[in-house]
Amino acid sequence: METKDLKVELLCLGAQVSFAGVNKGRKGGAGPAAGGMFLFGNTVANVPTQSWFVSMSPYSIEVEKEEGKYVIKSADERITQVRFPHAKFQELRTEDGIPYNKIALLHGSNCLATTTIQTCVYWNTPKRCKFCAIELSLKSGATIAKKKPEQLAEVALMAKKLDHVKHVTLTTGTTSTPDKGINHLAETARAIKEATGLPIHAQFEPPEEFSMIDVLYDAVDTVGIHVESFDREVLEEVALCKADIPLQEYIEAWKRSVEIFGDCQVSSYVIAGMGESDESIIEGSRMLAELGVYPFIVPLRPIPGSDMENEKPPSPDRMRYIYEEVAGILHDNGVSWSKNKAGCVRCRACSALPDFE
Numbered sequence: 001m002e003t004k005d006l007k008v009e010l011l012c013l014g015a016q017v018s019f020a021g022v023n024k025g026r027k028g029g030a031g032p033a034a035g036g037m038f039l040f041g042n043t044v045a046n047v048p049t050q051s052w053f054v055s056m057s058p059y060s061i062e063v064e065k066e067e068g069k070y071v072i073k074s075a076d077e078r079i080t081q082v083r084f085p086h087a088k089f090q091e092l093r094t095e096d097g098i099p100y101n102k103i104a105l106l107h108g109s110n111c112l113a114t115t116t117i118q119t120c121v122y123w124n125t126p127k128r129c130k131f132c133a134i135e136l137s138l139k140s141g142a143t144i145a146k147k148k149p150e151q152l153a154e155v156a157l158m159a160k161k162l163d164h165v166k167h168v169t170l171t172t173g174t175t176s177t178p179d180k181g182i183n184h185l186a187e188t189a190r191a192i193k194e195a196t197g198l199p200i201h202a203q204f205e206p207p208e209e210f211s212m213i214d215v216l217y218d219a220v221d222t223v224g225i226h227v228e229s230f231d232r233e234v235l236e237e238v239a240l241c242k243a244d245i246p247l248q249e250y251i252e253a254w255k256r257s258v259e260i261f262g263d264c265q266v267s268s269y270v271i272a273g274m275g276e277s278d279e280s281i282i283e284g285s286r287m288l289a290e291l292g293v294y295p296f297i298v299p300l301r302p303i304p305g306s307d308m309e310n311e312k313p314p315s316p317d318r319m320r321y322i323y324e325e326v327a328g329i330l331h332d333n334g335v336s337w338s339k340n341k342a343g344c345v346r347c348r349a350c351s352a353l354p355d356f357e
């Protein structure tokens, strides 16, 4: 099986990990949480290991006779060797005793990722995104509510020194302020940049004034403004807060961001498997690519504890079809993950689109 095909299978079906020693990922969090980072072939995948459907996956991880080596198996067939990134920095604590792993985590093979503000203004309202688990990791005590810029600068510096981290992803819950959390992202990014010089990615909702994006100009290298779905009915059903923002506002925010950060430095998550058509994803991605924005297409990740925990991700065959179609569109528009400087697109653990380019 080709690496890209295996990645799609694992992203959609998950893998059974039945022994200690492999990090299955943290429960809850923003983005496609509750997964383990798998390194195989020339790629990396954030693989579901805790959702209900994982027990039905044909894929499992087993230890090879040689100590410390793991393999992915399908039924009894050995597919390929797999490695799990280990981050030494995650074992440290700040001077005031906070474990580094409550402040930031290694994502993919070399990305430091954190949610700067772990609360979201929509969380306790009917408007919250049903696929999200941002406050669950906070409730369980696995993280802290607001990370200070100096804490993140300290962690990032050690992650660079000890684990050769190459870039940083900062996301945030949406705040009640008109900047939607952008000011705290900018302050945090500046502190990390000053300490490490690493390229930084920041994710946020379209702010009330698009000029608020400008504040990130000298602080970050790439941004993510996530529409999640181009099907407005789906958005109304699963992410009312996003449905409240007209598509045109997203378009203006993407355009402004491309002007500031450049082609291929702006991205949007597009989630497949929430009831939309293939056409909606493919044509939406075409529009993004024509704007110079990278459509970061991911299969739905039903995170345990989230409102969508009992849903099923789309089939690997459907995802392969979408990835093949959109990879062609990216090629025609000169958009590629390889041009992106930092964040989810550069990390690529959660989407197989880069692997299909």
Ligand code: SF4
Binding pocket: 031, 032, 046, 107, 108, 111, 113, 169, 343, 344, 345, 347, 348, 349, 350, 351
């Ligand atoms: S693609 Fe983004 S959310 Fe996924 S593992 Fe990488 S940095 Fe984290």
